[in-house]
Amino acid sequence: MKRILVLGAAGQVGTALLAQARVRAWPGHEILGRASQQLNITDAAAMDTAFTALRPDLVINCAAYTAVDRAESEPERAFAVNAAGAGLVAQACAHHDAALIQLSTDYVFDGSKPTPYREDDTVAPLGVYGRSKAEGEARVRATLPRHLILRLSWIFSDTHPSFFGTMLRLGAERPELRVVNDQIGGPSFAGHVASAIAAMAEAALAGQDIWGTYHYADAPDVSWHDFAAAIFAAAARHGLKVPKLTAIPSSDYPLPAKRPANSRFDCRTFTETFGLPRADWREAVESCCAARAGQSS
Numbered sequence: 001m002k003r004i005l006v007l008g009a010a011g012q013v014g015t016a017l018l019a020q021a022r023v024r025a026w027p028g029h030e031i032l033g034r035a036s037q038q039l040n041i042t043d044a045a046a047m048d049t050a051f052t053a054l055r056p057d058l059v060i061n062c063a064a065y066t067a068v069d070r071a072e073s074e075p076e077r078a079f080a081v082n083a084a085g086a087g088l089v090a091q092a093c094a095h096h097d098a099a100l101i102q103l104s105t106d107y108v109f110d111g112s113k114p115t116p117y118r119e120d121d122t123v124a125p126l127g128v129y130g131r132s133k134a135e136g137e138a139r140v141r142a143t144l145p146r147h148l149i150l151r152l153s154w155i156f157s158d159t160h161p162s163f164f165g166t167m168l169r170l171g172a173e174r175p176e177l178r179v180v181n182d183q184i185g186g187p188s189f190a191g192h193v194a195s196a197i198a199a200m201a202e203a204a205l206a207g208q209d210i211w212g213t214y215h216y217a218d219a220p221d222v223s224w225h226d227f228a229a230a231i232f233a234a235a236a237r238h239g240l241k242v243p244k245l246t247a248i249p250s251s252d253y254p255l256p257a258k259r260p261a262n263s264r265f266d267c268r269t270f271t272e273t274f275g276l277p278r279a280d281w282r283e284a285v286e287s288c289c290a291a292r293a294g295q296s297s
Helices: 012-024 044-054 075-095 128-143 163-173 190-205 224-237 268-274 281-296
Strands: 002-007 029-034 058-061 099-105 147-152 176-180 212-215 244-248
Touching (some): 002 012, 002 044, 002 190, 012 190, 044 075, 058 075, 058 190, 075 099, 099 128, 128 147, 147 190, 163 224, 190 268, 190 281, 224 244, 224 281
Parallel strands (some): 002 029, 002 058, 058 099, 099 147, 147 212, 176 244
16 A cells, blocks of 8 residues: 655645545555644654654645745745755655655746746746745755656635635625736636646556656636636526626736736646646536535525
């Protein structure tokens, strides 16, 4: 039996991974989850102790500092987790003969490319968060040959704070919302991301030579405004309160961290390697809105 250790198990993706493992019982594998409060990836000694006790064959690192705007004023914290922490995870994997799936982000790109980003495009992050994740990628590559880096974008769920929940909450509180329409990407449901990671884990544990960097996002690509419009359309179908929605440029909604205008991913390498097509995020939005309506009735 192979042992899979999920770090950052209380986050959006970690929670989805453990939930999927409970429901589908990944055949032949034991799934071990450790929240960041239980195992701090910036603590090398704690990592070594945990790896010695747990003896994982594969580690999935979902632990990350994800406060994009706060990172601009807390660069040390962002780099401690996303860069140094990722490097320590890779070192622990190398020392204990484990493979690694390291999660990364669309923020490693500046968004200036007119077409979807491929894995071999040059990284050029615009802010601290993106730079810290890019540095984490580099440390993993330099430390551990048996690694898989999975870049993800616009992750949402109904279990953790995300754009989906924020839109429903604000839509219930306000008569009108203004959402930017000049940033485009692929919203990605955490449950679909978990399925993508599971496909990678199966290939890695089967000994396939699939190491490297991959892109995954749900389809179709949309702007934040159009994503919000789809959320509210589904919410209305399930009797939830929705606001008037107005499209605005990013210049009308300044934030501490600059976002890439183009976060679209070319996912063909992932699909061809792991045999899993891009899932449709609209189906997840529909089911999440149905669940919300059931909770409020």
